[in-house]
Amino acid sequence: MIRENLYEKVVEVTTVYLGPAADRFVSRQVRSHLNKEPKLLAKRDLLSLIDWIEAAMFLISDDTEMVARYIDELQGLAGGHRKPKNYAKSNAS
Amino acid sequence: MRAKILLLFCIFVSVYGLLLLVPAPPQETLDKYHLAASSARLLNMTILIPLAILWLTAFYGYDKLNSYQTAIADSKDGEQVAKIKNGIFVLALGLPVSAIIIRILNLWTLSNPSVESTATILQNYLGILIPFIAFAYISWGARGLADLSRRRPSQHVLNSIVLLTLFLGFGYTYLIARAPGTIADVYHLTVAPFLFTIILPYTYMWFLGLFAAYEIYLYSRKIKGIIYRQSWRLMSYGLVAIIIFSILLQYLGTLSTQLQALSLSWVLIFIYVLLVLWALSYVLVALGAKRLMKIEEV
Numbered sequence: 524m525i526r527e528n529l530y531e532k533v534v535e536v537t538t539v540y541l542g543p544a545a546d547r548f549v550s551r552q553v554r555s556h557l558n559k560e561p562k563l564l565a566k567r568d569l570l571s572l573i574d575w576i577e578a579a580m581f582l583i584s585d586d587t588e589m590v591a592r593y594i595d596e597l598q599g600l601a602g603g604h605r606k607p608k609n610y611a612k613s614n615a616s
Numbered sequence: 617m618r619a620k621i622l623l624l625f626c627i628f629v630s631v632y633g634l635l636l637l638v639p640a641p642p643q644e645t646l647d648k649y650h651l652a653a654s655s656a657r658l659l660n661m662t663i664l665i666p667l668a669i670l671w672l673t674a675f676y677g678y679d680k681l682n683s684y685q686t687a688i689a690d691s692k693d694g695e696q697v698a699k700i701k702n703g704i705f706v707l708a709l710g711l712p713v714s715a716i717i718i719r720i721l722n723l724w725t726l727s728n729p730s731v732e733s734t735a736t737i738l739q740n741y742l743g744i745l746i747p748f749i750a751f752a753y754i755s756w757g758a759r760g761l762a763d764l765s766r767r768r769p770s771q772h773v774l775n776s777i778v779l780l781t782l783f784l785g786f787g788y789t790y791l792i793a794r795a796p797g798t799i800a801d802v803y804h805l806t807v808a809p810f811l812f813t814i815i816l817p818y819t820y821m822w823f824l825g826l827f828a829a830y831e832i833y834l835y836s837r838k839i840k841g842i843i844y845r846q847s848w849r850l851m852s853y854g855l856v857a858i859i860i861f862s863i864l865l866q867y868l869g870t871l872s873t874q875l876q877a878l879s880l881s882w883v884l885i886f887i888y889v890l891l892v893l894w895a896l897s898y899v900l901v902a903l904g905a906k907r908l909m910k911i912e913e914v
Contacts (some may be wrong), residue, residue: 542841543693543764544911579914584843 524547533572536596540580540589552576569601580609621675628712635719636660643727650881659775662884666891667715670898674708677854677898680905689910693766699757700832700855704901705751706741707858710746733804740803742871744817747862751824754859758828761835769830771848777826785819788867822863829856847911851904865890 530549537545549560556575557568565574573594580590631663639655678701688694721735723788764770769777789811798816799810836852837843868890 538840540841540843541911542839542842542844543691544688544841544908547691548911550776581911582914584846586843589842601635 529566529569530561530601533564533569533597536593537576539596540593548579549576552570553581566601569597573597573601618679621679625668625672625712628671629664630718631801632712632716632719633661633664635716635723636664638837639723639726650665656716658723661760663887666888667711670891670895671712673777673895673902674711674896675907677858677901678704678708680909681851682903682906684912687909693761696757696760696764699753699760701756701757703753704754704855704858706750707748707862708898710750714742714746736802736804740814743866744814744821746865747825748848750820751821751828751859751862754832754855755824755828758831758835761839762831762910765835765839767834769834771826773830774827777823777830781819781823781826784822784863784867785815789815799860816865819875823864825859825863829859834857844908848904850900854897854900854902854904855899858894861890861894863871866895 530553534545534549535604537549540603541548552572553559553561553564553568557564557572559568576597577590580593581587584590637660641653641660645651646653646656646827649656665758670753681701681704685694685697688697718739721739725732725735739914792799799805799807803810803814805814830856832852836845836848839848
């Protein structure tokens with residue numbers, strides 16, 4: 524039940540940015556990168572998931588501030604805050 | 617673009633091209649524009665090329681929208697986009713199909729003038745049927761999207777759309793009444809069937825289209841998801857433009873008599889500008905669908 528709530532919380536945060544596509548987006552990240560069913564998402568998986576989500580978001584949007592805000596909110600679910608990596612800058616260099 | 621759609625496009629262009637080039641141009645047209653038969657045929661090709669480009673962009677827009685809808689088919693927004701996609705398909709397919717049927721009807725009338733009334737009636741009903749089905753689908757999908765966003769057009773906007781539709785309907789009727797010839801001469805229908813089977817369906821169809829256009833616009837502005845909304849913007853511009861241009865072209869069909877009074881070059885310029893703008897709206901849909909597809913692919 525706690526694991527299902529965690530997935531739903533991630534989707535809830537993602538909905539602010541991806542709307543109806545949020546559930547599809549998050550479940551796809553969990554299935555393809557963590558190789559598990561979305562409802563089995565555990566807190567220990569969250570940091571890894573956030574990294575994958577961040578990479579995907581930079582492919583979707585050029586708005587680094589918005590992506591940073593989104594990642595920060597996800598980090599809040601994991602119980603910590605970190606400065607998000609800027610994949611756009613690191614790709615350029 | 618998928619091979620099947622490209623093949624369909626090639627078949628349509630070939631068939632229409634043959635229908636334009638093979639039959640002899642009518643003497644009346646040659647006399648009116650002081651053309652030789654070969655020049656008239658060449659001129660027909662200058663219509664075929666932009667038409668073919670329009671058909672290709674329409675199929676391209678549909679193809680991209682179809683790809684996006686397939687990716688989200690199992691979701692709530694996917695179900696509604698499917699209805700809009702079906703409407704766009706009917707519009708896209710309707711372009712070459714109606715052009716070919718109208719060309720066949722015109723050739724039939726030239727070779728057998730006694731069938732003019734039948735051909736005219738068929739042509740008019742074809743001009744209503746295809747966009748009506750398309751707008752019904754688009755309207756159905758737009759209503760579904762409006763339900764998802766939990767936003768409905770305000771009473772003020774609804775009243776404005778109804779008023780605009782009534783204005784369009786009355787304006788259309790007035791322009792037809794002003795055109796040379798009676799309704800029976802031009803449309804081969806008496807007044808009551810003309811009003812109830814031509815004017816009324818057109819007016820209702822325009823209401824469906826305009827209301828759907830607004831609901832799509834509202835969805836792209838009010839649905840949750842900052843990035844999702846940004847991605848929907850291009851798509852909504854394209855869909856709204858397709859609806860508006862469809863209505864505009866149906867409306868301008870009533871001015872065909874006045875257009876014939878213009879010189880040939882102005883008529884061609886007018887047609888080209890309309891075709892380019894209409895094609896651009898399908899390109900917008902394609903670009904919007906590609907942007908939305910990015911969210912579903914990463």
